[in-house]
Amino acid sequence: MKMGSEWIDAGLLRHFEAEGTNAHRLCTIGGGWVERFGRDILISFKKTAARERLFQELYLWSATAGFRLGRIFTRFLPKKNEERETARLLSGNAEENLQTIATERHLKFGIDFGAGYAVGLFLDQRENRNYIRQAPPKRLLNCFAYTCSFAVAAASVGAKTVNVDLSKKSLARGRENFALNSLPTNDHSFIADDVLSVLPRLTRHGEKFDMIILDPPTFSRSPRGKAFQVENDFEELLLSALEVSERSARILLSTNCTSLRERALEVMARYCLKVSRRAGTFHRQPPLPDFPPGAGASTVWTTLR
Numbered sequence: 299m300k301m302g303s304e305w306i307d308a309g310l311l312r313h314f315e316a317e318g319t320n321a322h323r324l325c326t327i328g329g330g331w332v333e334r335f336g337r338d339i340l341i342s343f344k345k346t347a348a349r350e351r352l353f354q355e356l357y358l359w360s361a362t363a364g365f366r367l368g369r370i371f372t373r374f375l376p377k378k379n380e381e382r383e384t385a386r387l388l389s390g391n392a393e394e395n396l397q398t399i400a401t402e403r404h405l406k407f408g409i410d411f412g413a414g415y416a417v418g419l420f421l422d423q424r425e426n427r428n429y430i431r432q433a434p435p436k437r438l439l440n441c442f443a444y445t446c447s448f449a450v451a452a453a454s455v456g457a458k459t460v461n462v463d464l465s466k467k468s469l470a471r472g473r474e475n476f477a478l479n480s481l482p483t484n485d486h487s488f489i490a491d492d493v494l495s496v497l498p499r500l501t502r503h504g505e506k507f508d509m510i511i512l513d514p515p516t517f518s519r520s521p522r523g524k525a526f527q528v529e530n531d532f533e534e535l536l537l538s539a540l541e542v543s544e545r546s547a548r549i550l551l552s553t554n555c556t557s558l559r560e561r562a563l564e565v566m567a568r569y570c571l572k573v574s575r576r577a578g579t580f581h582r583q584p585p586l587p588d589f590p591p592g593a594g595a596s597t598v599w600t601t602l603r
């Protein structure tokens with residue numbers, strides 16, 4: 299059995315360790331990928347053959363790279379969201395709790411392999427979290443906040459944040475992530491509600507933000523039954539966000555929808571800026587060294603002028 303060249307090399311592994319990051323991809327192939335969270339491993343796969351290949355190659359890689367493996371979890375990647383499953387333990391002690399703590403440039407994030415399909419941290423947003431830390435905002439609006447990783451990055455450099463997500467449980471994990479990093483939550487709020495109804499409310503209250511994160515799911519339905527479909531509704535979302543944007547605010551546009559790549563996001567944003575009589579410049583963060591081109595979310599920042 300030979301290991302494919304899709305695995306990160308020992309040099310990149312050392313680079314991550316040196317910068318205080320132990321949550322990153324190890325390998326990406328057509329049928330799946332392997333991620334590391336501390337010592338624990340998550341193999342995501344579309345077909346059993348891909349899972350078997352990644353599992354076998356993982357042992358070869360760990361021996362070559364000198365990496366001590368912890369538990370190994372696997373997760374099926376279904377075509378339909380309704381078929382998403384929680385990760386399963388493939389190797390390791392089944393008596394241990396399913397949580398661990400991962401680090402990204404020394405910030406800590408709680409990982410829970412038993413919490414559902416997503417385990418707590420989206421690794422493809424690493425460079426966007428880094429941008430927040432390099433160019434700190436004063437007040438961040440974190441829409442679709444999930445476990446508040448963007449807010450933790452912002453709070454670590456002194457920002458106040460407002461986090462909005464439909465899921466109370468995810469926001470509770472967000473608060474835990476603040477605590478893990480010894481960040482008090484006094485200057486931060488956590489709103490369990492639909493982003494599309496919170497944004498007009500914030501506008502009515504005259505709230506303004508100098509950074510806004512828009513990282514919606516491809517599809518969701520609010521408890522009031524309203525559907526959000528990213529291809530159709532991203533424009534409306536951005537137009538609402540522009541209402542609460544400071545004059546030179548920065549807005550992150552991000553999606554996993556494969557039909558909305560960076561170029562399409564930028565075209566859409568230019569249209570919304572024109573409609574709102576605003577202007578903006580665009581930039582992308584550097585590509586991730588552990589993700590092949592085209593893998594991961596499409597993301598672009600716009601800075602209003």
Ligand SMILES: C[S@@+](CC[C@H](N)C(=O)[O-])C[C@H]1O[C@@H](n2cnc3c(N)ncnc32)[C@H](O)[C@@H]1O
Binds near residue numbers: 445448468491514
């Ligand atoms: C793709 S995740 C966001 C990931 C997050 N930005 C991060 O990088 O950690 C999508 C999140 O949006 C939330 N969500 C879905 N529809 C929503 C809505 N209409 N309003 C607020 N939150 C919503 C889900 O509960 C989920 O936590």
